[in-house]
Amino acid sequence: MKFLNRQFLILLGLLLVSACSEKMTVQFAQQEQTVIKSSGRGAININLKRSSKDSNGIPFAPSTHMDHEVLVPFTVSGTAQSGVEHNLRSGTARIPPGAGSISVPFSILDASFQGTKTIVLQLENPSEGKLGTPTVHTVSLSDGFPTGSIAINLGAAKTKTTAVNLSL
DSSP states (O other): OHHHHHHHHHHHHHHHHHHHHHHEEEEESOSEEEEEGGGOEEEEEEEEEEOSBOTTSOBOOOOSOOSSOEEEEEEEESSSOBTTTBOOOSEEEEEOTTOSEEEEEEEBSOOOSSSOEEEEEEEOOOSSSEEOSOOEEEEEEEOOOOEEEEEEEOSSSOEEEEEEEOOO
């Protein structure tokens, strides 16, 4: 009898761990962001999110953290060169026990390029749970100059519109 109770408890524990892991998702906090390259640095947030129902549809209190470390592999690409214009490299983010998110900081190494370049991160399968959305995050490294157009009225029939960069 004790043997059967022990097997039942082990099986129940495995089912509970499986149900919780399957309902947890790992995803970026947002799909895109712009970083002013003269700031010299930025950060990207990766979040854990758990469902408010187990695998049988039974409600439970939702949680945004795990009681053990979650490993989240990611790749880095984009038009900005890793190791030259920024220091992000493909790797693994480690979300510690009890945390609901992690911030992946980066530095802009060379901001002398003209225009806007991108850093693209893609999440891969985490050690626990599954991928949510979004799984791709794009950072635009920008000069920070707002763009737009100004209409100059030179009289009733003479209006000219031109694109400009504004410094504030």
